[in-house]
Amino acid sequence: MQDFSSELAALASQSLLRTRRVVDGPQAPLLTVEGRRLLSFCSNDYLGLADHPEIVAAGIAGLRQYGMGAAASALLSGHSAAHQRLEAELARFVGLPAALYFSNGYMANLGVIGALVGSGDTVVVDRLAHASLIDGARLSGASLKVFPHNDSARLAQVLARCPDGRRLVVTDAVFSMDGDLAPLGQLATVCAQHDAWLLVDDAHGLGVLGPHGSGSLAQAGVAAPHVIYMGTLGKAAGVAGAFVAGEPSLIAWITQRARTYMFTTANPPALAVATSASLALMAGDDWRRERLRALAAQLRQGLAGLPWTLLPSSTAIQPLIVGDNAVTRALAAALLxxxxxxxxxxxxxxxxxxxxxxxSLSALHTPEQVGQLIAALQSLAAEGRFA
Structure with a gap:
């Protein structure tokens, strides 16, 4: 039996060893973490809905009506009336004809890619695409090609050289580590010109971008039958799960062929009930998106001139590039x-x-809390030991 101690030690020596911290209590800007009270800027709860009382109450009501577990896959007895209602609501929310509810975003991407392409086909992936998109492409058996980040001209060149067979282009809408946006209009046009599908992973845009939070496709004004939308529900929506949306025949095909949908137990019906409540809040609470924009502007103004590079992001994700692994971890430890x-x-x-x-910013952060982070980073920068 192999002992992984040396490999773990090697990761630690390169400042690449990941650790978990135990959070006690619900998600919020202020968290109790291993006995300490911390101001968190690491959550994807962008709208501050993860502990919203209306969503919690809806989940409790769902538990009373449906019990805890779905007990089977959706294609057996696991597809409840709550799931059916939620799929219709999700489709309406993002302005597409049909939707299919998945257990999570990773499984949605793996399932959709595997349902659409296989041997003899081609998947073309943005260089900075999420791991689930890359893994889905690899597992599908299709040929995998990569185009430079957000470069629609190079994408066109790659597609022009693809052999016969189905072509599928996959990209994030909001890139989770850079916070920048994909040029969805340009990508959709290129895909239409080259008879290719476009799968858009909007994990970090749903609820935050677009009219009333309807997502990145709506913000970009993209609506086309060759575009497939994937949204996750564990970030801005504050719950869990994911969905894909698009043309009815496409969604019907994915239902028949996505192995990660066919061969997994459905999410608890109570979770679907809670998610329905979340959609209503996301659609109605525009102040949450306005607060996010204001906090991002405050942060960007406050961090201007620091020795580290703040990437140009208009989203709730604000990456501060430090460079060296050990220095970055030391800076995070100093903040902690x-x-x-x-x-x-x-x-x-x-x-x-x-x-x-x-x-990561949340609509529940206050300007004073963001100011506390700005002051801390300015003070650490002045020390000069994190260059």
Whole structure:
């Protein structure tokens, strides 16, 4: 039996060893973490809905009506009336004809890609696409090609050289480690010109971007039958799960062929009930998106002139590039000493030499809390030991 101690030690020596911290209580800007009270800037709860009383109450009501577990896959007895209602609501929310509810975003991407392409086909992936998209492409058996990040002109060149067979282009809408946006209009046009599907992973855009939070496709004004939308529900929506949306025949095909949908137990019906409540809140609470934009502007103004590079992001994700793994982790540790929890993100999650602090904002953060983070980073920068 192989002992992994030496491999773990090697990761630790490169400042690449990941650790978990135990959170006690519901998600919020202020968290109790292993006995300490910390101000968190590491959550994807962008709208502050993870502990919203209306969503919690809906989940409790769902438990009373449906019990805890779905007890079977959706294609057996696991597809409840709550799931059926939610799929219709999800489709309406993002302005597409049909939707299919998955257990999570990773499984949705693996399932959709595997349902659409296989041997003899081609998947073309943005260089910075999420791991689930890359894994889905690899597992599908299709040929995998990569195009430079957000470069629609190079994508066109890659597609022009693809052999016969189905072509599927996959991209994030909001890139989770950089916070930038894909040029969805350009990508959709290129895909239409080359008879290719476009799968858009909007994990970090749903609820945050678009009219009333309807997502990145709506914000970009993209609506086409060759575009497939994937949204996750464990971030801005504050619950769990994911869905894909698109043309009815496409969704029907994915239902028949996505192995990660066919061969897994359905999510608890009570979760679907809670998610329905979340959709109503996301659609109605525009102040949450306005607060996010204001806090991002405050942060960007306050961090201007620091020795680290703040990437140009208009979203709730504000990455501060430090570079060196050990220095980045030391900076995160120094913030933690002051009660500020900001995660250090190192390779292989991001490219080598681009280790960063990934600052995530929530609509429940206050300007004073963001000001506390700004002051701490300015003070640490003035010390000069994190260059």
């Amino acid at each position: 000493e002051q009660g500020l929890w900001v995660p250090a993100i190192c390779p292989p999650t991001v490219p080598r030499g681009s280790a960063r602090l990934r600052i």
